Amino acid sequence: MIDLDIRLNRGSFVLDAKLFTNEPVIGLFGPSGSGKSTILAILAGLIKPDEGRFVIDGECLFDSEKKVDVAIHHRRIGLVFQDSRLFPHLSARNNLDYGLNLLAPRNQRFSFDQIVALLEIGHLLERRPHQLSGGGKQRVALGRALLASPRLLLLDEPLASLDSRLKNQILPFLRRIKEQLQIPMIYVSHSINEILHLTQTLAIIQAGSIIANGGFHEVIKDERVLSLAHSLGLDNVIHAEVLEHNQEFEYTLTGYGENKILLPLLNKPIGSFTAISIPASNIALSKLRLSALTIQNQLHGTVTAIRKIDHRVLVSVDIGCVLIAEVTAKAVHDLEIKCGDSVYCLVKAQAIRHLGDSAD
Amino acid sequence: MLHDLLNFTPSEISALFLSIKVALWSTLASCVPGIFVAWLLARKSFIGKSLLDSLVHLPLVLPPVVPGFLLLILLGNQGLIGKWLHESWGITLVFTWVGAAIASAVMAFPLMVRAARLAIRQVDTNLEAAAQSLGAHPFRVFFTVTLPLAMPGVLTGLILAFSRSLGEFGATITFVGNIEGETRTLPLAIFTYTQIPGGDTAAMRLVILSMLLAFCALLVSDLLERRANKRLGLNPHDD
Amino acid sequence: MLRYSILRLITIISVLGLPTASLADQKITVFAAASLTNALNEISAEYENEKSPKIQNSFSASSALAKQIENGAPADIFISADSKWMDYLQDKKRINVQSRTNLLSNRLVLIAPKGQGFKAQIDKSSSLASAFTGKLCTGEVESVPVGIYAKQSLITLGWWDAIKSRVVGAQDVRAALNFVERGECAAGIVYETDAKLSDKVEIVAVFPDDSHEPIVYPLALVEGAQPNARSFIDYLGSDKAKSIFVKFGFTPINK
Numbered sequence: 001m002i003d004l005d006i007r008l009n010r011g012s013f014v015l016d017a018k019l020f021t022n023e024p025v026i027g028l029f030g031p032s033g034s035g036k037s038t039i040l041a042i043l044a045g046l047i048k049p050d051e052g053r054f055v056i057d058g059e060c061l062f063d064s065e066k067k068v069d070v071a072i073h074h075r076r077i078g079l080v081f082q083d084s085r086l087f088p089h090l091s092a093r094n095n096l097d098y099g100l101n102l103l104a105p106r107n108q109r110f111s112f113d114q115i116v117a118l119l120e121i122g123h124l125l126e127r128r129p130h131q132l133s134g135g136g137k138q139r140v141a142l143g144r145a146l147l148a149s150p151r152l153l154l155l156d157e158p159l160a161s162l163d164s165r166l167k168n169q170i171l172p173f174l175r176r177i178k179e180q181l182q183i184p185m186i187y188v189s190h191s192i193n194e195i196l197h198l199t200q201t202l203a204i205i206q207a208g209s210i211i212a213n214g215g216f217h218e219v220i221k222d223e224r225v226l227s228l229a230h231s232l233g234l235d236n237v238i239h240a241e242v243l244e245h246n247q248e249f250e251y252t253l254t255g256y257g258e259n260k261i262l263l264p265l266l267n268k269p270i271g272s273f274t275a276i277s278i279p280a281s282n283i284a285l286s287k288l289r290l291s292a293l294t295i296q297n298q299l300h301g302t303v304t305a306i307r308k309i310d311h312r313v314l315v316s317v318d319i320g321c322v323l324i325a326e327v328t329a330k331a332v333h334d335l336e337i338k339c340g341d342s343v344y345c346l347v348k349a350q351a352i353r354h355l356g357d358s359a360d
Numbered sequence: 361m362l363h364d365l366l367n368f369t370p371s372e373i374s375a376l377f378l379s380i381k382v383a384l385w386s387t388l389a390s391c392v393p394g395i396f397v398a399w400l401l402a403r404k405s406f407i408g409k410s411l412l413d414s415l416v417h418l419p420l421v422l423p424p425v426v427p428g429f430l431l432l433i434l435l436g437n438q439g440l441i442g443k444w445l446h447e448s449w450g451i452t453l454v455f456t457w458v459g460a461a462i463a464s465a466v467m468a469f470p471l472m473v474r475a476a477r478l479a480i481r482q483v484d485t486n487l488e489a490a491a492q493s494l495g496a497h498p499f500r501v502f503f504t505v506t507l508p509l510a511m512p513g514v515l516t517g518l519i520l521a522f523s524r525s526l527g528e529f530g531a532t533i534t535f536v537g538n539i540e541g542e543t544r545t546l547p548l549a550i551f552t553y554t555q556i557p558g559g560d561t562a563a564m565r566l567v568i569l570s571m572l573l574a575f576c577a578l579l580v581s582d583l584l585e586r587r588a589n590k591r592l593g594l595n596p597h598d599d
Numbered sequence: 600m601l602r603y604s605i606l607r608l609i610t611i612i613s614v615l616g617l618p619t620a621s622l623a624d625q626k627i628t629v630f631a632a633a634s635l636t637n638a639l640n641e642i643s644a645e646y647e648n649e650k651s652p653k654i655q656n657s658f659s660a661s662s663a664l665a666k667q668i669e670n671g672a673p674a675d676i677f678i679s680a681d682s683k684w685m686d687y688l689q690d691k692k693r694i695n696v697q698s699r700t701n702l703l704s705n706r707l708v709l710i711a712p713k714g715q716g717f718k719a720q721i722d723k724s725s726s727l728a729s730a731f732t733g734k735l736c737t738g739e740v741e742s743v744p745v746g747i748y749a750k751q752s753l754i755t756l757g758w759w760d761a762i763k764s765r766v767v768g769a770q771d772v773r774a775a776l777n778f779v780e781r782g783e784c785a786a787g788i789v790y791e792t793d794a795k796l797s798d799k800v801e802i803v804a805v806f807p808d809d810s811h812e813p814i815v816y817p818l819a820l821v822e823g824a825q826p827n828a829r830s831f832i833d834y835l836g837s838d839k840a841k842s843i844f845v846k847f848g849f850t851p852i853n854k
Contacts, residue, residue, distance in 0.1 A: 044493055045493075046489050072492040073493070073497050074495075083486075089592050098504075099494030145494070148495050432781070436782075437782065533770075537778070538739070538768065555663045555742065556666065557665050557669055
């Protein structure tokens, strides 16, 4: 449970953030410079707010009026950053042990072997940080933070410095942490995909204020959020079931509700759920189902909203879940698209991105 | 001539061992205060910080007789503090090797602090914060993270201090005099021999010895620094 | 026109050059034992009042001065505190033997910081070592004249063995005096002339002249000295100079 109400003034940047949530895993999403990292730093105790208070799980860690300011080493808040911040003079094993050794056995929530197995870093233990790959470093950093039995884990763009292949490698581990260890997390990212992979609960931050807070699909309806999200490359994320693979034509067929979505061949077992994303600008709309068309996916749904944000027009189409298509104003006008209309979302298979294992 | 150069008299050998003894103790004595002051200057801000900084650096810029003279006034048997030491505890510092070690420590202190401060400043504060977030008290962070990572620079500081102590002259002769076997370190011995007609060969012997010692110290310093850097995964400098 | 200007330039430069040359003639450099500092400074001042060459005095332990002269230091006159170092330079042919004479004599005394005197009997039956606690300061006993004399006296009186570990050898007699003045040394052995100069020490005893080699201050012209240096040597033998020496406690030696 997080109850946060803080203010910080640094000249050109003013932070005034309020957040109240009971969700165990929450994503903090916003553009660069919006204050995401600052909030994490404040929670961890690295930065002191000018005024305000915050309470984690019933314990007040900071209150400017009552002069409460719990020291960093007493907060039990784990931190994982974009740069792993592993201690270069210690082996991976000793890095992992660092926080663990400071706890009395009865306070150790997780065991060394348990975390090593969870993150599959057993073969890296005797290496020094400079001998680890980027992905290895981040997993060790995760393990180190977890072994200190934090009451809350803060992740500040932990995958930002990894290439997409590595990112996809690590995301499943993050989900394992959430599911198997059940540890509260706040995940900061400017990539909504990453967050959605982990949780559907979001807090949206812009220019130092939290402008929305809740489930992805509710939050997305907020106008302010929508324009923001797009400027950061909002994609439509669907958790689809793998239905069949076609080796000859190298495609995979997935299903969502009654829809069938075709995309390039995935290496995923039949029956498993996987997250895919479709860029809003790659969805074209048609009033009719078309033939003699190379576009493989025509997803049928109903228009639920049409919004003009900046110079773009975003059409929300409910195909079972809400997809957002970006089209031109002229198109909407010419086709006379309005709410309630039945439309087809045309999506090229090539445009669909595969995000990895499904979050929920 | 070569035979003369290698023929060390007992008093010359005594000067050598005394030098090493004084330099070792001097370095040991300035080790902890040196690292502490370096840490203060590197990590903390407080009122009077620049004053402390200047004070620490004074022995570097003053002619050595000045600190020597000040030590005499402070710690001599009739000195401000020395008198109390002498009368209450029977401790005498003037004319003793302990006093010589103190004189050396004072003169070498700024070198120790400079090197250590630089080293500590280069330790990423993010790592220290990470350690704290893992539950480590700031003291523990210093000893398990900051100091190990600053070790190459700290070692350099220690060896610099040691070498400086070996060569200390002005403050030593002013504070504890030039007493054979007690305070006559190598530099003082060389000086004595150059002041006596006929002492040139002996002086030359000791000069060569001093140079050898200095070389050894520098070599050891380089070796230790390389090893420490290697353990941290940094590339050893190839100068 | 140009030729005339160049001529003028050359004339000006040579004229400018002359005074410098003659100024150098006029400065006489004296290297003298440290114990002579005050007396010689006063005598030099008197000399400069009456005559034109300026006197430049350099005071240090005689051993150090001998070494410097041996290595070619530009001294005109050398006054040592013992014969040993004058002999040394004579062997090295660095002094004008004809000019060598014994100028002064002095006495050796035992001193203590003012107000901290102790009883010391000058004879073999008593023990200096047990007369006081702390260090005994004098010149470096192997090289500095006052230290050499001190060691001789201590050996003669049978006190050397018991006290030698407590002896602090200083650079020169003034440094030794200084340590006693400060109270860092409980006792010291210096010349009577030095002890009399300081109001921070008191004389505990006077060493008999026969307990050490005669304290003699030989004087000589250094080889290659300037001709006008002789005039200062003559002045040192004058009544005026002698009275100043006596004032400070020295005993002029009449040749």
